[in-house]
Amino acid sequence: VKSTSVDGRATKLLERGYERQIPAISQLITALESSSDMAPYLRSELHARGGSSHVVGITGAPGSGKSTLVNSLAKEFRARDKTVGIIAVDPSSSLSGGAILGDRIRMQEHTLDAGIFVRSMASRGTLGGVSKATVDSVSVLNATGWDIIIVETVGVGQADVEIMRIAHTTVVVSVPGLGDDIQAIKAGLMEIADLHVVNKADRPESDKAVADLKNMLMLGGMPPPDGWVIPVLSTVGLTGKGIAELTDSLEEHMNWLISSGELVRRERTATEARIRVIAKDLLMESIHAPGNDQNFQSIVGRVLARELDPHTAAAGLIGRIAVAS
Numbered sequence: 605v606k607s608t609s610v611d612g613r614a615t616k617l618l619e620r621g622y623e624r625q626i627p628a629i630s631q632l633i634t635a636l637e638s639s640s641d642m643a644p645y646l647r648s649e650l651h652a653r654g655g656s657s658h659v660v661g662i663t664g665a666p667g668s669g670k671s672t673l674v675n676s677l678a679k680e681f682r683a684r685d686k687t688v689g690i691i692a693v694d695p696s697s698s699l700s701g702g703a704i705l706g707d708r709i710r711m712q713e714h715t716l717d718a719g720i721f722v723r724s725m726a727s728r729g730t731l732g733g734v735s736k737a738t739v740d741s742v743s744v745l746n747a748t749g750w751d752i753i754i755v756e757t758v759g760v761g762q763a764d765v766e767i768m769r770i771a772h773t774t775v776v777v778s779v780p781g782l783g784d785d786i787q788a789i790k791a792g793l794m795e796i797a798d799l800h801v802v803n804k805a806d807r808p809e810s811d812k813a814v815a816d817l818k819n820m821l822m823l824g825g826m827p828p829p830d831g832w833v834i835p836v837l838s839t840v841g842l843t844g845k846g847i848a849e850l851t852d853s854l855e856e857h858m859n860w861l862i863s864s865g866e867l868v869r870r871e872r873t874a875t876e877a878r879i880r881v882i883a884k885d886l887l888m889e890s891i892h893a894p895g896n897d898q899n900f901q902s903i904v905g906r907v908l909a910r911e912l913d914p915h916t917a918a919a920g921l922i923g924r925i926a927v928a929s
């Protein structure tokens with residue numbers, strides 16, 4: 605029977621994944637990304653398996669040095685004997701001129717280290733799907749036992765903010781000057797930050813940027829009930845300055861999540877975010893799927909003929925799709 609052999613293949617792949625064989629991890633992510641016939645089985649097995657990774661989100665303006673920081677952080681965690689899986693939702697860095705994280709890391713000393721895994725996802729030129737793929741990838745890494753999972757996204761839009769909610773700890777990266785703090789507020793990043801990093805501290809006015817952010821956090825109101833005081837750190841991603849302190853802070857945040865009971869609440873928020881981002885992506889994919897075109901054109905025809913109003917047509921389209929998918 606076909607379904608048995610599909611599940612059989614999936615089971616073998618999962619076994620290799622659970623041994624944290626790097627090629628198997630890649631294949632698992634690809635299988636989910638490409639909606640292979642194994643995907644539904646894999647998703648339910650991976651989810652049931654769970655995991656105990658610390659999921660760290662790193663977000664901030666394009667070119668603020670997120671990938672450089674992730675690279676330095678990964679090195680520091682490895683030095684502390686933690687395995688690190690990295691998912692970079694990379695805007696192909698065409699705006700900022702930064703290198704794609706995967707390329708950067710591949711060129712470096714981690715290459716032969718089986719304790720590190722890097723996956724870049726191109727976000728430009730895709731209509732939906734990136735957030736869903738990110739959630740899938742995190743679930744692969746979580747189930748296959750990576751101590752730390754780092755997710756890098758550019759914090760420019762609502763979708764980027766939302767995807768960060770799947771993290772236990774969210775780091776917002778800004779740079780000195782240019783009023784980046786204001787940008788961060790606009791993008792809704794202030795409210796999701798557990799930790800602020802002012803990167804490129806080798807540049808002038810980085811002390812001012814740190815002070816400005818601290819002021820803003822104080823003005824912003826009360827600290828959370830069980831007393832996590834949001835740290836504002838400064839780093840130089842290129843040299844590794846401040847990375848040990850950042851790593852300490854990330855570990856402290858997880859300890860606080862556990863001791864305060866906040867972890868339980870975060871897991872719920874993260875679960876809500878996972879379901880929401882997947883639902884949105886599914887909807888986007890379905891609406892734009894070529895297979896729907898004929899049906900869509902017939903709906904368009906009915907709206908043109910004034911048999912159907914556009915609102916009812918849209919609601920019908922989504923309803924039909926939601927049931928189908």
Ligand SMILES: Nc1nc2c(ncn2[C@@H]2O[C@H](COP(=O)(O)OP(=O)(O)OP(=O)(O)O)[C@@H](O)[C@H]2O)c(=O)[nH]1
Pocket residue numbers: 665666667668669670671672673694695696697698699700701702703758803804805806807839840841842843
């Ligand atoms: N001066 C200085 N430059 C840095 C620092 N960290 C990163 N850069 C440089 O800033 C540029 C962008 O770095 P990336 O790490 O690619 O930034 P990013 O935020 O990941 O960029 P996107 O993913 O494209 O949004 C690169 O040229 C880096 O070399 C730093 O601490 N100081």
Ligand SMILES: [Mg+2]
Pocket residue numbers: 670671672694697702703705756
């Ligand atoms: Mg980057």
